Amino acid sequence: MAASPHTLSSRLLTALVVSTTAAGFALAPGPFDWPCFLLTSVGTGLASCAANSINQFFEVPFDSNMNRTKNRPLVRGQISPLLAVSFATCCAVPGVAILTLGVNPLTGALGLFNIFLYTCCYTPLKRISIANTWVGAVVGAIPPVMGWTAATGSLDAGAFLLGGILYSWQFPHFNALSWGLREDYSRGGYCMMSVTHPGLCRRVALRHCLALLVLSAAAPVLDITTWTFPIMALPINAYISYLGFRFYVDADRRSSRRLFFCSLWHLPLLLLLMLTCKRPSGGGDAGPPPS
DSSP states (O other), rough: OOOGGGGGGOHHHHHHHHHHHHHHHSSSSSSOOHHHHHHHHHHHHHHHHHHHHHHHHTTHHHHOOOOTTTTTTTTSSSHHHHHHHHHHHHHHHHHHHHIIIOOOHHHHHHHHHHIIIIIIIIIHTTTTTTTTHHHHHHHHHHHHHHHHHHHHSSSOOOHHHHHHHHHHHHHHHHHHHHHHTTHHHHHHTOOOOHHHHHHHHHHHHHHHHHHHHHHHHHHTTTBBBBBBHHHHHHHHHHHHHOOOOHHHHOOSSHHHHHHHHHHHHHHHHHHHHHHHHHOTTTTOOOOOOOO
């Protein structure tokens, strides 16, 4: 059976990109602009599809050696390389155009930069250096920043805080995932922390679990949320930090799986709590009623 081009776009990854962009848009100050929100979501989704398609195009020779990627349509010859490149172009051009012309030039520039960073920096680095994980974390941190800039037209502290939360979350998420795939990554020739620097892999995961506690506490300081947020987020941040510590100490498949599965529900719950505790657009906490 022939595969359709949309299988190139990694639907779960694109859904994560669009949802974190939406969270950034919703958390930004000011009234919620539905037309702008829809344009931002569509443009970001198209840009993500383009980046994923180009990534799969470049990695065909290596994906064939890995169990988790050997059934991708390009690897199995179900989709031609020309169709993959055409699909990526048909996503990238309108995606960036929608973000630039329909939203604002800053958001369009961030979208274009993220496609470049993912395809021209992160993808080739995976076979050269463990620095690919940090570059990939930047790629994942940009979508909520794009959501914020789409709503406000500016890059300010709130945008960088949201980006920082996504940046730190990705280390326990990916390092725990890659721990159980070390043999696969080694066969594929990918340079991953879990393969070449296992101790660093666990330390970095724990470090960024703890960073989520600090970043959550910074949200009310920067007037993004009320002080209720870091208090409500403390149990889930403490729990992922505990699992990060267990992963650091135990260094086994069970502890890595527990940390990975925790990360799957931790991020949406954390963002939902941020939205629930969003500071009203009027500014600080409401004062006493006038006498």
